Amino acid sequence: MSNKTLIDDAxxxxxxxISLRESEILQKLRQETATHPMSQMQIAPDQGQFMAxxxxxxxxxxxxxxxxxxxxxxxxxxxxxxxxxxLIACDVxxxxxxxxxxxxxxxxxxxxxxxxxxxxLDTLDQLLAEGQANQFDFAFIDADKSAYxxxxxxxxxxxxxxxxxxxxxxxxxxxxxxxxxxDNRTEGIRAFNxxxxxxQRINLSVLPLADGLTLALKRWPV
Numbered sequence: 001m002s003n004k005t006l007i008d009d010a011x012x013x014x015x016x017x018i019s020l021r022e023s024e025i026l027q028k029l030r031q032e033t034a035t036h037p038m039s040q041m042q043i044a045p046d047q048g049q050f051m052a053x054x055x056x057x058x059x060x061x062x063x064x065x066x067x068x069x070x071x072x073x074x075x076x077x078x079x080x081x082x083x084x085x086x087l088i089a090c091d092v093x094x095x096x097x098x099x100x101x102x103x104x105x106x107x108x109x110x111x112x113x114x115x116x117x118x119x120x121l122d123t124l125d126q127l128l129a130e131g132q133a134n135q136f137d138f139a140f141i142d143a144d145k146s147a148y149x150x151x152x153x154x155x156x157x158x159x160x161x162x163x164x165x166x167x168x169x170x171x172x173x174x175x176x177x178x179x180x181x182x183d184n185r186t187e188g189i190r191a192f193n194x195x196x197x198x199x200q201r202i203n204l205s206v207l208p209l210a211d212g213l214t215l216a217l218k219r220w221p222v
Contacts (some may be wrong), residue, residue, distance in 0.1 A: 005044055005210050020045055026075060029103045033070045038096075041069045043142065043168065044210035048076035051140065051166055054215075055080040060137035063087045064158060066120045066151050067143030067168075071100020077140065078109035087113045088127070090120040090143070121147065124154035134160045142168035145185050148192045152216075156201065161220040165202075171212025 005012055022030070022045050033042045055063065055077055061084065063077050068091035078087050091097050097115060104110040116123040120143055136159045141151050148167070155165055172189050175181040193214070196204060202216040 005046055005208075016046060020049060022049070023079070023107075025103060025107045026072065026079075029070065029072050029075060029099075032099065033072065036070065036099075038069070043073050047168075047210040047213060048073055050209060050213075052076045052080035054164060054166070055138050058137055058164060061085045062136050062138075064136045064139040064155065065089045066124075066139070066141045066155070067091060068100055068115070069093075069096050069142075071097065071103055073140055073142065074100060074113060075103055075107055075109065077138070078104065078112045079107065081109075081112055085112055088123075089113055089115045090123045091115070091117060092119060093117075121150055121154070124151070124158065127158055128154065133157045134163075136160065137163050139163070139165045140168070141165065145169065145192075146188055148188070149195065152192075152196070156216075156218060159218050161218050163218050165214075165216040165218070167196075167214040167216065169211045170206060170214045171208065173211060176212075 005015070026048070030042065030045060033039055051073065061082060063081065063085070065074055065077065065087060068074055068089045074087060074089050081087065094117060097117065101110065101115070104113050139155045139159055141148065141155060143151065152165070152167070159165060170189060170193055172186055175186045176190050176193065196202065196214060196216060201219055203219060205215045207213045207215065
């Protein structure tokens with residue numbers, strides 16, 4: 001996985017120099033995460049800023065995240081939500097999310113984030129059982145890739161018509177475009193990408209941002 005946009009370093013650094021407005025708290029979290037053994041799971045800063053802009057453009061108030069890690073994407077989204085906004089964040093790691101909680105608290109957004117430490121499918125099923133279908137404005141999926149189809153189907157039920165699902169790592173460091181690469185995870189992402197391409201319930205755009213970001217807008221029923 002790549003945690004920076006896949007263009008050459010000189011152009012990427014220029015892009016950041018004229019676009020990235022990363023707050024001090026986000027910068028500190030990103031720097032701490034860079035020392036983590038699993039730092040490759042960190043999203044790119046330009047991706048975080050882009051998702052925050054989407055949240056603001058939509059006027060989103062209720063958001064969902066599947067896969068928290070150290071909380072950079074959660075923090076980007078929470079900072080972009082209005083004071084009465086809520087983010088339900090799903091993860092299974094107490095260790096990783098302890099870092100996230102610390103930064104959410106420092107940033108003053110901990111009250112906006114409801115962290116659910118449980119298998120994400122269980123949390124999503126619980127939300128559906130509680131009658132929260134069509135209640136979320138924005139969702140971000142960035143967890144175990146083998147479960148992407150299941151996460152997507154449940155999330156599509158949870159977001160409202162006109163709501164947006166963002167899905168990370170869909171270009172998989174370019175391996176999806178290499179026919180010589182046939183491992184299970186790469187094949188799974190290829191199949192998932194094709195599935196969304198054919199899904200008429202959504203409007204679709206796939207961006208070559210960071211490691212590939214799919215945007216799926218839930219259509220209004222006809």
